[in-house]
Amino acid sequence: MFNDFVAPSLYPAAPEIFLLTMACVILLLDLGVKSPRRTLTFVLTQLTLLGCAAITLATSNVEVVYTFSNMFVDDMLADFLKLLVYLTVSVVLFYSREYIQARQDVPKGEYFVLALLATLGMMVMISANHFLTLYLGLEMMSLCLYAMVALRRSSAVCTEAAMKYFILGALASGLLLYGMSMIYGATGSLEITAVAERLYTHTVDDKVLVFGIVFLVAGLAFKLGVVPFHMWVPDVYHGAPTSVTLFIGAAPKLAAFAIVMRLLVNGLITQAEDWQSMLIILSVLSMAIGNLVAIAQTNIKRMLAYSAISHMGFMLLGIVTGVVGGDARFALNAYSSALFYVVTYVLTTTAAFGLIMLFSKAGFESDELEDFKGLNKRSPWFAAMMMFVMLSMAGIPFFVGFFAKFSVLQAVVAAGYYWLAVVAVVLSLIGAFYYLRVVKFMYFDEPKHVEPIEGPTSLKVVLSVNGVAVGLLGLFPQMLMSLCAYTLLRSL
Amino acid sequence: MMDFKTTVFFFLSAILIFAALRVITARNPVHAVLHLILSFFTAAGLWVLLQAEFLAMVLVMVYIGAVMVLFLFVVMMLDLNLDQLRQGFWNYLPLGAVIGILMVIEMGMVLGSRYFQVLDSEVPSVPAGVSNTKELGALLATDYVYPFELAAVVLLVAIVAAVALTFRGPKKTRYTDPAKQIRVKAEDRVRIVKMPVEKQD
Structure with a gap:
């Protein structure tokens, strides 16, 4: 039996295998680490991410490679997104170190191991070419995130946030799974490329398929956190420890972009009309509710949560406008603008939460908007960094957020959705208010706290690099933009 | 019949x-x-x-x-406490019922339509002696080895998360070490203190 079976090539999955091995090794070594600083665990975690990056670069291939019976795909998009995920997770853990150090009730060793395993989940999602592996990757990542939110055991707020996240996340996974089973029923395959091929060559049962797509889009919307499936986002962002909020808000967005691309664009592009109309509704609602409700927030983590909702809505515009009415001329432009948007959003949000963590101390979270009053008097340099981040998120020219918004809008106009472009611009203008309010607090109000900002020099250096990158990429966005376009050109 | x-x-x-x-x-x-x-x-x-x-x-x-x-x-x-769980049931009922009925009608319209009928299909005839279990096992170890391993990692994550969330350091219970008890000597337990005699007046 199965004599014709050929063992799959492990070569394309080398980064995943390395990461899993190292995560297990770190888990065991951490048992012997007694110091609360966990230097060994931290250094090994960073080295693992570095090693993964090296392996990904070494095994990178211009061709699209499938392995494990076509369940695993290694293309340029996967390599590009994986490298960005390593970089983001590495920076995020760097920022988190002091923060979790100052809080006694966080189990330190497990924090790094769970972060690594969540990274593995994201890599599996990014490289998934099969509904099954995509779902397993998603669950792997989500389980780690639920646990990380709940890690501060003595805090009731964290436990509540984790509970909400867990229940709504499980519901979303159920929806996604149900949608996948419907699509399996309609097409007879779980393999994403096979589904696409089947839809292209055969006429399939349309009703079952659309029924499945509705559930699929609802599940994806939950994971992306767009309206009306956004309820968990503010509570989780607010309730989780800031380091975990940063973790949730950054790298998983890249993985979410990957699964949206794999499922909707690679798998269901023939049904584009069906899912596009759904995504347009989700996108407009997210931009409206995200930007309007953010104005009423007094807590900066909650405000950034609503801002995340609106940004994800904006990003969806790029995906909507790829193929309109069977016309794929602008597809590459549209998808690469969405990719560029996600990448720059992750860069900016990492800096934002990193700065909040720098300003916090043991017993003081610095997450109220009031805490930012008069920041310029306490630390002019980091007030400037925060200003860069806020202006970039608002989409003020010449920060990177402006070019991200601009390229998405260009795609929207090219696709002929003029009304959508107008709506997006108006809602972004409304959104600029609450970002600029933070800038006003920092520069024109009297400080509530007077002590200067303190932190290790290395942390300050990395944060400064991150902040300056937000500014510099705005001046020279061309390189990253063409990189995004190139990876997608090679992968689509 | x-x-x-x-x-x-x-x-x-x-x-x-x-x-x-x-x-x-x-x-x-x-x-x-x-x-x-x-x-x-x-x-x-x-x-x-x-x-x-x-x-x-x-x-x-x-x-x-x-x-x-x-x-x-x-x-x-x-x-x-069942009474606590049922609190607010009647307040939420109207809204819940409206949404529920709407969803049932919508799904009924889709599922009841001409194209969503289940076709009569036969159970595939399997020759005697073919073991379902063996076939599944072989598939899991060959074509589906990647998701199989991933599922194992998901279980590992569950273990790590469960331990991280519930383990609160080694328990410091009071217990007696029998070996120490046997080795105990009289001078460990009784201390003889010499005190000057005080005169009573």
Whole structure:
């Protein structure tokens, strides 16, 4: 039996295998680490991410490679997104170190191991070419995130946030799974490329398929956190420890972009009309509710949560406008603008939460908007960094957020959705208010706290690099933009 | 006249639907869990009808044998206050009912349409002597080895997360070390203090 079976090539999955091995090794070594600083665990975690990056670069291939019976795909998009995920997770853990150090009730060793395993989940999602592996990757990542939110055991707020996240996340996974089973029923395959091929060559049962797509889009919307499936986002962002909020808000967005691309664009592009109309509704609602409700927030983590909702809505515009009415001329432009948007959003949000963590101390979270009053008097340099981040998120020219918004809008106009472009611009203008309010607090109000900002020099250096990158990429966005376009050109 | 298989199918389905309804209507949570077990059991019967004996076995062993028994223990140990759970039921009922009915109508319109009918399909005839379990095992170790390993990692994550969330450091209980007790000497326990004699007046 199965004599014709050929063992799959492990070569394309080398980064995943390395990461899993190292995560297990770190888990065991951490048992012997007694110091609360966990230097060994931290250094090994960073080295693992570095090693993964090296392996990904070494095994990178211009061709699209499938392995494990076509369940695993290694293309340029996967390599590009994986490298960005390593970089983001590495920076995020760097920022988190002091923060979790100052809080006694966080189990330190497990924090790094769970972060690594969540990274593995994201890599599996990014490289998934099969509904099954995509779902397993998603669950792997989500389980780690639920646990990380709940890690501060003595805090009731964290436990509540984790509970909400867990229940709504499980519901979303159920929806996604149900949608996948419907699509399996309609097409007879779980393999994403096979589904696409089947839809292209055969006429399939349309009703079952659309029924499945509705559930699929609802599940994806939950994971992306767009309206009306956004309820968990503010509570989780607010309730989780800031380091975990940063973790949730950054790298998983890249993985979410990957699964949206794999499922909707690679798998269901023939049904584009069906899912596009759904995504347009989700996108407009997210931009409206995200930007309007953010104005009423007094807590900066909650405000950034609503801002995340609106940004994800904006990003969806790029995906909507790829193929309109069977016309794929602008597809590459549209998808690469969405990719560029996600990448720059992750860069900016990492800096934002990193700065909040720098300003916090043991017993003081610095997450109220009031805490930012008069920041310029306490630390002019980091007030400037925060200003860069806020202006970039608002989409003020010449920060990177402006070019991200601009390229998405260009795609929207090219696709002929003029009304959508107008709506997006108006809602972004409304959104600029609450970002600029933070800038006003920092520069024109009297400080509530007077002590200067303190932190290790290395942390300050990395944060400064991150902040300056937000500014510099705005001046020279061309390189990253063409990189995004190139990876997608090679992968689509 | 229905043949034997169809009769069994309708018999099991009727029990399944009844049990599933009782799960959500039973007032006592223990009864609800017991009915859930019954519904799993009849579902396993349906699997057998489809010649998927391995899935039926797994359903009985894993779900009924392990998961549901654990669930039953939890339900019995938790002292659920039913009145508290039912609070606000009537306040939420109108809104919930409207949304529920709307969704049922919508789904009914889609599912009841001409294109969503289940076709009559035959159970594939399998030659005698082919083991379902063996085939599944072979598939898991060959084509599906990647998701199989991923599932193992998901379980590892669950273990790490469960330990991280519940383990609160080694327990510092008071206990006596027998070896130390045997080695104890009189001078460890009794200290003779010399004091100058004081005169009584």
